[in-house]
Amino acid sequence: MAIRSAAWLPAIFLSRYEYKFIQDIVCKADAKLLSSKQLHIDEDMGSSKIEGIKLDCLEENLISRAFEEMKKLRILIVRNTSFSFGRIHLPNQLRLLDWKGFPSKSFPPDFYPKKIAAFNLRCSPLVLKKPFQKFEHLTYMNFSYCQSITRIPDVSGAKNLTELILNKCKKLVKVDESVGFLPNLVYLSASGCIQLRSFLPRIFLPSLEFLSFDMCRRLAFFPDIVGTMDKPLKICMKDTAIRELPPSFANLSGLGYLDMSSCKQLQKLPSELFVLPNFVTLKIGGCPQLRESFTQFKGCDSRAECWPNLETLHFCNACLSDEDLYMIVHSFPKLIELNVSSNYFVSIPAYIKESINLTTLDVSYCLKLQQIPALPSSIQKVDARHCNSLTADSSSTLWSQMPREIDRLEVAMPETEIPEWLDYHGHGESPIFWARGKFPVVALAFVVDEINYQVVNLHLFIDNEHVTVQSQHLIFNIAEDHVLLFDLRVLFRVEEWKRLDARFQHDNCWKSIQVKCEPDIILKDWGVHVYKKETNMDDIQFSCPYPATLGSGSCMGLNLIWVPRDWVEEGSATGTDSSSDVEELDTILQVKEASCSSPCAVSCSCYCSAGSSSFKKLLGFKFRRRLSINMISRWPEDDVDDIDFRNQEPLSFSENLQTVMENLRRLAAPRQKKGMSNGDHDNDSLKWLAETEILSDGEYEDEEEESDSEA
Numbered sequence: 001m002a003i004r005s006a007a008w009l010p011a012i013f014l015s016r017y018e019y020k021f022i023q024d025i026v027c028k029a030d031a032k033l034l035s036s037k038q039l040h041i042d043e044d045m046g047s048s049k050i051e052g053i054k055l056d057c058l059e060e061n062l063i064s065r066a067f068e069e070m071k072k073l074r075i076l077i078v079r080n081t082s083f084s085f086g087r088i089h090l091p092n093q094l095r096l097l098d099w100k101g102f103p104s105k106s107f108p109p110d111f112y113p114k115k116i117a118a119f120n121l122r123c124s125p126l127v128l129k130k131p132f133q134k135f136e137h138l139t140y141m142n143f144s145y146c147q148s149i150t151r152i153p154d155v156s157g158a159k160n161l162t163e164l165i166l167n168k169c170k171k172l173v174k175v176d177e178s179v180g181f182l183p184n185l186v187y188l189s190a191s192g193c194i195q196l197r198s199f200l201p202r203i204f205l206p207s208l209e210f211l212s213f214d215m216c217r218r219l220a221f222f223p224d225i226v227g228t229m230d231k232p233l234k235i236c237m238k239d240t241a242i243r244e245l246p247p248s249f250a251n252l253s254g255l256g257y258l259d260m261s262s263c264k265q266l267q268k269l270p271s272e273l274f275v276l277p278n279f280v281t282l283k284i285g286g287c288p289q290l291r292e293s294f295t296q297f298k299g300c301d302s303r304a305e306c307w308p309n310l311e312t313l314h315f316c317n318a319c320l321s322d323e324d325l326y327m328i329v330h331s332f333p334k335l336i337e338l339n340v341s342s343n344y345f346v347s348i349p350a351y352i353k354e355s356i357n358l359t360t361l362d363v364s365y366c367l368k369l370q371q372i373p374a375l376p377s378s379i380q381k382v383d384a385r386h387c388n389s390l391t392a393d394s395s396s397t398l399w400s401q402m403p404r405e406i407d408r409l410e411v412a413m414p415e416t417e418i419p420e421w422l423d424y425h426g427h428g429e430s431p432i433f434w435a436r437g438k439f440p441v442v443a444l445a446f447v448v449d450e451i452n453y454q455v456v457n458l459h460l461f462i463d464n465e466h467v468t469v470q471s472q473h474l475i476f477n478i479a480e481d482h483v484l485l486f487d488l489r490v491l492f493r494v495e496e497w498k499r500l501d502a503r504f505q506h507d508n509c510w511k512s513i514q515v516k517c518e519p520d521i522i523l524k525d526w527g528v529h530v531y532k533k534e535t536n537m538d539d540i541q542f543s544c545p546y547p548a549t550l551g552s553g554s555c556m557g558l559n560l561i562w563v564p565r566d567w568v569e570e571g572s573a574t575g576t577d578s579s580s581d582v583e584e585l586d587t588i589l590q591v592k593e594a595s596c597s598s599p600c601a602v603s604c605s606c607y608c609s610a611g612s613s614s615f616k617k618l619l620g621f622k623f624r625r626r627l628s629i630n631m632i633s634r635w636p637e638d639d640v641d642d643i644d645f646r647n648q649e650p651l652s653f654s655e656n657l658q659t660v661m662e663n664l665r666r667l668a669a670p671r672q673k674k675g676m677s678n679g680d681h682d683n684d685s686l687k688w689l690a691e692t693e694i695l696s697d698g699e700y701e702d703e704e705e706e707s708d709s710e711a
Contacts, residue, residue, distance in 0.1 A: 043066065043068075043069050047069045047070055048069050048070065048071055048072070049072060050070050050072065050073055051072050051073060051074050051075065052073070052074060052075035052076075053070075053073065053075070053076060053077070054077040054078075054079075055077070055078045055079065055081045056077075056078075056079040056080060056081070057079065057080045057081070065089050066083070066089075067088075067089055067090060067091055068089045070091055071091060071093065072091075072093060073091045073093060073094065074091075074093050074094060074095045074096070075094075075095060075096045076090075076091075076094060076096065076097055076098070076099065077096070077098040077099070078098070078099040078100070078102075079100055080101075082103075083103060087104070087108055088102075088103065088104055088108060089108060090107070090108055090111045090113070091113075092110075092111065092112055092113050092114070093113070093115070094113045094115075094116055095113075095115055095116060095117045095118075095137075096116075096117060096118050096120075097113070097116065097118070097119055097120070097121070098118070098120040099120070099121055099124070100120075100121075100122050100123055100124075101122075101123045101124060102121045102124035102125075102126060103124075103125070104124075104125070104126070105125050105126060105127050105148065106126065106127060106129070107130075114134060114135070114136075114137075115137045116135060116137060116138055117137050117138060117139055117140065118138070118139065118140040118141075119138070119140070119141045119142065119143075120140070120142045121142065121143055121146065122142055122143070122144045122145050122146070123144075123145045123146070124143070124146050125146070125147075125148050126143065126146050126148060126149060127148045127149065127150070128143070128149055128151070128152060128153050129153060130153060131153045131154035131155070131156070131157065131176075132153065132154065132155045132157050132158045133154070133156075133157035134157050135157050135158040135161075136157075136158075136159070136160060137160065138158040138160065138161055139160055139161060139162045139163065139184075140161075140162065140163045141158075141161065141163070141164050141165070142163075142165040143165070143166055143169060144165050144166065144167040144168055144169065145167070145168045145169070146169055147169070147170055147171060148171065149166075149169045149171065149172055150171050150172060150173055150174070151172070151173065151174040151175070151176070152166065152172070152174070152175045152176055152179060153176055154176050154178050155176065155178050155179055155182065156178040156181075158182070159182065159183060159184065160184050161182050161184065161185055162184050162185060162186045162187065162207075163185075163186060163187040163188075164179065164182075164185060164187070164188050164189075165187070165189050166189065166190040166193060167189055167190065167191045167192055167193075168191070168192040168193070169190070169192075169193050170192070170193065170194050170195060171195055172190070172193045172195060172196055173195050173196060173197070175190075175196075175199060175200060177200055177201075177202075179200065180200040180202060180203035180204065180205065180223065181203070181204055181205070182205060183205075183206060183207065184207050185205050185207055185208055186207050186208060186209050186210070187208075187209065187210045188205070188208065188210070188211050188212070189210070189211075189212040190212065190213055190216065191212045191213065191214040191215055191216070191236075192214065192215045192216070193213075193216050193219075194215070194216065194217055194218060195218065196213075196216050196218060196219055197218045197219060197220060197221075198219070198220070198221050199213065199219065199221075199222075199223055200223045201223055201224065202223055202224045202225075202226050203223045203224075203225060203226070204225070204226045204227040204229070205229060206227065206228075206229055206230075206231065207231055208229060208231060208233060209231050209232055209233055209234065210233070210234050211233070211234070211235045211236070212235075212236040212237070213236070213237045213240055214236050214237065214238045214239065214240075215238065215239045215240075216237075216240050217239060217240065217241060218241055219237075219240045219241055219242060220240075220241040220242060220243065221242065222237075222242055222245055222246060222249070223246075224246050224248045225246070225248040225249060225251035225252060226248070226251075227251060228251050228253055229251060229252050229253065229254060230253045230254040231254045232254050232256055232278065233252055233254045233255045233256060233257075234256065234257040235252075235255065235257065235258050235259070236259045237258075237259065237260050237263065238259055238260065238261045238262055238263070239261070239262040239263065240260070240263050241263075241265055242260070242263055242265070242266060243265050243266060243267055244266070244267055244268050244270075245268075245269065245270055245273070246270075247270055247272060249270055249272065249273060250270065250272035250273070250275075250276065252276065253276060253277065253278070254278055255273075255276050255278065255279050256278045256279060256280055256281065257280070257281040258273075258279070258281070258282055258283070259281075259283040260283065260284050260287065261283050261284065261285045261286050261287070261314065262285070262286035262287070263284075263286075263287050264286065264287065264288070264289070265289070266284070266287045266289060266290055267289045267290070267292070267293070268290070268292075268293045269284075269290065269293050274309075274310065276309075277309065278309075279309055279310065280309055280310060280311040280312060281310075281311065281312040282310060282312070282313050282314070283312075283313075283314040284313075284314065284315055284318070285314045285315060285316035285317055285318065285339070286316070286317045286318065287315075287318055288317070288318050288319045290315075290318060291318055291319060291320055291321075291324050294324055294327045294328065294331075308333060308334060309334060310332050310334065310335065311334055311335060311336045311337070311357075312335075312336060312337040313328065313332060313335060313337070313338055313339070314337075314339040315328065315339065315340050315343075316339050316340060316341040316342050316343065316362070317341070317342040317343070318340075318343060319343065319344055320340060320343040320344060320345055321344060321345055322345045322346055322347055322349075324345070325340060325343075325345045325348065325349060326349045326351065328340070329348075329349050329351050329352050329355060330349075330351060332355075333354075333355070333357075334357055335355055335357060335358050336357050336358060336359055336360065337358075337359065337360040338355075338358060338360065338361055338362070339360075339362040340362065340363060340366070341362045341363060341364040341365050341366060341383070342364070342365040342366065343363075343366050344366075344368055345366065345368070345369065346368050346369060346370050346371065347369070347370060347371035347372075347373075348363070348369070348371065348372050348373060349373070350373040350374070352373065352375065352376065353373065353374050353375065353376050354376070355376050355378075356376050356377070356378055357378055358375075358376050358378055358379055359378055359379060359380045359381065360379075360380065360381045360382075361375070361379060361381070361382050361383070362382075362383040363382075363383065363384050363387060364383045364384060364385040364386055364387070364412075365385070365386045365387075366384075366387050367386065367387070367388060367389065368389055369384075369387045369389060369390060370389050370390060370391050370394065371391060371393075371394055372384070372390065372394040372397050372398065373397070374397065375397070375401070377404070379401070379406070380406055380407065380408050380409060380410065381408075381409075381410040381411070382398060382401070382410075382411045382412070382413075383411075383412050383477075384398060384411070384412060384413040384414070385412045385413070385414075385477065385478075385479050385482060386414070386479065387413065387414060388414050390413065390414060392416075395413060395414075395416045396419075398411050398413050398485075399416070399419055399485070401485070402422075402443045402445070402485060402529045403421065403529065405441075405443075405531045405532070405533055405534075406487065407487065407489065408487050408489050408490045409443055409485060409486060409487040409490075410476075410484075410485070410486045410487070410490055411483075411484070411485040411486070412476075412477065412478060412479075412482060412483070412484050412485075413482065413483050414481065414482055414483070415447055415448075415481045415482055415483055415524075416483060418445055418447065418525050418526075418527045422445065422527040422528065422529050423527075423528050423529055423530045423537075423542075424527060424528040424542040425525065425526075425527050426525070426526045426527065426528075426542075427523075427524070427525055427526070428522075428523060428524075429523075430514055430515060430516045430517070430523070431444055431446075431514065431515050431523075431526045431528065432512060432513065432514040433512075433513055433528060433540060433541065433542045434510045434511065434512050434513065434540065434541045434542075434544070434545050435504065435510070435511060435513055435539055435540045435541075436504060436508050436509060436510045436511065436539050437504055437505070437508060437536070437539045438501045438504050438505060438535075438539070439497070439500040439501050439503065439504055439513075440513070440530060440531075440535040440539065440540045441487075441488070441489065441530070441531040441534040441535045442487075442488055442528050442529065442530050442531060442535065442540075443485060443486060443487045443488070443528070443529045443531070444485070444486060444488060444515060444526065444527070444528055445483060445484070445485050445525075445526060445527040445528075445529070446478070446483065446484045446485075446517075446523055446526050447482075447483050447523060447524045447525040447526065448478055448479070448480060448481065448482050448483070448484065448521055448522070448523065448524065449480070449481070449521075449522040449523065449524040450480060450521075450522045451478065451479065451480045451521050451522070454477050454478065454479060455475055455476070455477060455478075456475070456476050456477075456478050456517050456518070456519075456521060457475055457476075457517070457518040458476060458491060458515055458516070458517060458518075459515070459516050459517075459518060460488075460491060460513070460514070460515055461512075461513070461514040461515075461516065462500075462503060462511055462512070462513055463511050463512055464512070464514075467500070469491060469492055469493070469496050470493065470496065478521075487531075488515070510541070510545045510546065528542065
């Protein structure tokens with residue numbers, strides 16, 4: 001396949017040699033490039049004019065001298081292509097050689113590409129023997145997964161090298177000292193070099209910004225730093241055999257990030273490390289011997305004298321005690337994120353309330369943890385999963401984060417009962433509520449019953465329409481018999497949240513809001529707390545707001561009806577004893593008519609507009625009893641006549657009125673409990689009706705009006 005543009009090039013290349021240069025090559029060569037299959041058929045057909053080519057997934061082998069006549073070839077990319085025989089010939093004019101699985105153990109003897117800018121030769125059988133001399137233009141070398149490389153030769157002739165990648169070179173045991181003194185090297189990665197015991201004795205890489213020895217499990221020594229390195233620097237050395245860092249580590253004045261997780265033999269961190277001016281992130285989880293090093297800070301009388309700049313500390317699975325945790329909290333006044341999961345402490349020190357910048361606290365899998373004190377007002381996320389020894393007071397402390405109306409709150413903890421002070425409690429199904437005017441600011445509580453997975457995706461639906469978001473925070477870690485509390489805003493970026501408001505502002509209609517889990521999980525209970533400072537309680541409801549009268553309501557000019565499910569005869573539509581008609585009724589219930597919200601699953605069995613397709617489906621059902629006149633008062637007379645009622649016996653007045661009372665109680669009670677308005681109904685009248693007891697036809701009992709009722 002011929003190269004038609006430079007857009008396919010890896011970003012790392014475009015940042016290392018001139019984009020304009022590559023574009024010029026492509027533009028000039030575009031009309032001169034040959035297809036891949038032409039190369040082995042006729043080399044003489046224009047091949048001397050080719051300047052760039054990419055070969056990918058050729059079914060036929062190329063002859064080994066396919067590039068010999070390409071005197072102007074400067075860009076060569078090869079993928080999944082075989083060569084039939086002989087030594088590979090490579091033009092000396094190459095600027096980019098990107099060949100995954102380069103088939104030879106060495107470069108051709110006549111290959112001296114003095115202007116080469118990049119070697120990308122991953123997964124090759126190369127054995128590097130010759131030094132890289134007089135490679136002034138070379139900026140990038142990637143020999144990852146080259147399993148025959150045992151040593152990196154002299155690279156002193158490549159002074160402009162900016163990136164050197166040696167990942168998973170599993171036989172690499174030696175690196176030439178010249179690598180440690182490359183003045184322009186920015187990126188150096190040798191992760192997964194499992195035979196490497198010592199990198200270099202000394203280094204001075206003044207331009208270095210990234211260094212990785214992750215999973216070099218035999219690497220036991222870190223080199224001395226022989227000069228000040230002040231560039232912003234990130235070092236990753238997870239799962240190595242390093243025991244200690246040299247005092248010269250303090251010369252890394254630009255160091256901002258150090259990850260030495262799972263370095264089980266690491267015994268001490270130099271005190272100089274913590275006074276580095278830009279050092280803000282330390283990850284040392286799984287380093288149990290390091291807890292001893294914190295004793296050196298016991299003498300600090302003032303927090304400002306200790307470690308003032310550290311913002312992120314991961315120190316999980318390190319056998320930390322209560323005393324260790326106190327020293328950590330006391331010594332890091334600017335902590336934003338603290339992960340001390342899988343440790344042995346019993347209580348979190350009350351002093352944590354002074355950590356006024358702390359937003360994230362992870363104490364998951366701390367099986368002995370009992371006490372969680374009052375947390376700082378800055379806290380947003382607390383992960384206390386599997387902290388099964390927590391006291392009731394500690395659980396209450398975590399629940400209390402909800403009424404504090406914390407922005408983007410997220411809390412996970414073992415199961416406890418939902419507090420009474422929440423604005424609404426629900427059971428089983430996915431949470432659903434209604435809002436108008438603007439999108440409500442609420443925090444949800446999920447009590448998870450049975451779950452076979454730890455990761456749950458949450459999805460938001462407005463009027464049954466899935467709301468797509470770009471935020472990556474849609475995934476939550478949750479466990480069986482646990483509670484998840486979260487501010488709904490965590491699902492959205494700020495600009496996405498503003499767009500939700502726009503959905504509600506163009507009219508004042510009620511819109512349903514539903515949060516669903518993927519995969520489906522069984523919710524034992526769920527609850528909602530409304531952030532009163534940001535949401536008007538008159539603009540949110542937890543029962544279907546549309547039925548303005550008992551059995552029917554008008555929304556946007558549509559006549560709406562509902563009937564109790566148990567009034568539908570099974571098999572009525574088909575004449576059989578199967579439940580298919582009930583399933584069909586369930587389908588009808590899910591139909592969204594016009595712009596009206598979906599029905600309340602508790603109070604409505606059928607909720608649709610008269611004359612609609614859903615209404616017409618009802619004509620196929622038989623009903624056990626005649627509907628009350630209130631329920632069908634808005635139906636067209638002809639439609640009522642078409643519905644098949646069994647009419648085993650007519651409803652008496654008392655039965656009819658009893659139905660009215662039952663539904664009034666159901667509709668009025670939850671809203672009165674929350675102090676909500678009942679639409680156009682008079683609250684006193686509803687209360688009177690709900691307390692009325694039906695005795696017989698035309699009779700009811702009320703202490704104050706007993707004589708009137710008898711009359």
